[in-house]
Amino acid sequence: MKALVLAGGRGTRLRPLTNTSAKQLVPVANKPVIFYGLEAIRAAGITDVGIIVGDTGDEVRAAIGDGGRFGIRVTYIPQEAPLGLAHCVLIARDFLGDDDFVMYLGDNFLVGGIQELVSAFRAGDYSAQILLTPVDDPGSYGVAELGRSGQIVGLAEKPDDPASDLAIVGVYMFTAAVHDAVRAIRPSARGELEITDALQWLIDHGHHVHSHLITGYWKDTGRVRDMLECNRIVLESIETSIGGSVDDRTEVTGRVVIEPGAVVEGSVLRGPVVVGADTKIVGSYLGPFTSIGAGCVVEDAEIEYSIVMSDSTVRGVSRIEASLIGRGVEVTPARKAPNTHQLVIGDHSTVRLRG
Incomplete structure (x- = not known):
């Protein structure tokens, strides 16, 4: 066959x-x-x-x-x-x-x-x-x-x-x-x-x-x-496996996989969560049902029920949820003034903005 x-x-x-x-x-x-x-x-x-x-x-x-x-x-x-x-x-x-x-x-x-x-x-x-x-x-x-x-x-x-x-x-x-x-x-x-x-x-x-x-x-x-x-x-079926580095200021609860080369510092990880190889998580919260790809940086951010693909950066952003973030993406805060939105958006996208 x-x-x-x-x-x-x-x-x-x-x-x-x-x-x-x-x-x-x-x-x-x-x-x-x-x-x-x-x-x-x-x-x-x-x-x-x-x-x-x-x-x-x-x-x-x-x-x-x-x-x-x-x-x-x-x-x-x-x-x-x-x-x-x-x-x-x-x-x-x-x-x-x-x-x-x-x-x-x-x-x-x-x-x-x-x-x-x-x-x-x-x-x-x-x-x-x-x-x-x-x-x-x-x-x-x-x-x-x-x-x-x-x-x-x-x-x-x-x-x-x-x-x-x-x-x-x-x-x-x-x-x-x-x-x-x-x-x-x-x-x-x-x-x-x-x-x-x-x-x-x-x-x-x-x-x-x-x-x-x-x-x-x-x-x-x-x-x-x-x-x-x-x-x-x-993610419901994963078993905890810590192959990377987790410092003593980090709180890990539930089933969490941290792949080799990943570094987690001063963060909260509430599983099920997967952190890809060579990714760095600093001062951040990763909530349940989140997978972060390889080679990413997540710093001073909150992410839950989302997929972040490889080589992307999420920095200084609160409460991202139910999101799919592609490869090589950069997500950072908008400048506080002027009160405008600056967007570069591909075809057939969906964008939701507050205010």
């Missing part, structure tokens, strides 16, 4: 971060979200992995390399434009051959791994297996409608009027039958080859498409609030 991991797309909902960076590399507890998927694939016994890449392909290649660190072999497959999930299957035909495969969206986060799901697919007589979970906003996802006996009776991609609240989770399993489906369908009104259309084609042509309702935690990390929630979930 092989795996096809999708790491293209433009990440429009995470702009401006994704104007210059791959959305799949935004960190959760200081580890890129796509790494969790690759680890889950390897844990399921799959070692041959194709990765679809787009405009951020160079960054993805630099982060993942040949896959050796994960115990997998990686083949990179360029996609000229984000033309749909079924298009990814279409262009991966040579890599996939006639093998069964898992298709894993690289910005999805699924707690509990996929070992049992892969085993069930291998044991079942299915052409495809999809995972479903109830969501509050089904119109933002692919949606499945089930009949009384649980069979799939309809599928739609981001419908205006969803037939159910069952979203399709971004982990799919296919036999080679799907190759006929992706060749047969036509682009949707969005101009994409939709995987829901390919699944519907399989159903219409007598193939068994099995659905599995998951009860564990899943998130599509396409929005800031989803990234922060995933960060919270992962």
Whole structure:
């Protein structure tokens, strides 16, 4: 069995971060979200992995390399434009051959791994297996409608009027039958080859498409609030590990990870918190569910329920919360006079100012 991991797309909902960076590399507890998927694939016994890449392909290649660190072999497959999930299957035909495969969206986060799901697919007589979970906003996802006996009776991609609240989770399993489906369908009104259309084609042509309702935690990390929630979930499970330097004026409570080379002085850390390697925390408060990346400086500041990515500086700022701060960012106080705001803001940003 092989795996096809999708790491293209433009990440429009995470702009401006994704104007210059791959959305799949935004960190959760200081580890890129796509790494969790690759680890889950390897844990399921799959070692041959194709990765679809787009405009951020160079960054993805630099982060993942040949896959050796994960115990997998990686083949990179360029996609000229984000033309749909079924298009990814279409262009991966040579890599996939006639093998069964898992298709894993690289910005999805699924707690509990996929070992049992892969085993069930291998044991079942299915052409495809999809995972479903109830969501509050089904119109933002692919949606499945089930009949009384649980069979799939309809599928739609981001419908205006969803037939159910069952979203399709971004982990799919296919036999080679799907190759006929992706060749047969036509682009949707969005101009994409939709995987829901390919699944519907399989159903219409007598193939068994099995659905599995998951009860564990899943998130599509396409929005800031989803990234922060995933960060919270992962930090809930960390164990205290002090690899850096903490002085005797610092108060540490709860589960806290301080990576090697980090220095913490005169601060309060209330876990769960992760402080990255070679980061310096001075005279600051880090509240629960906060991860600070490598090479950062946090001085005379308060941060809670937030992600600060590598090589950023937060200095002299009180009470930052529910925030996602990118790489190489500098956050400092505004001058007190004149009473104006001086802003340099990227496209599609959200800014909230007091006064």
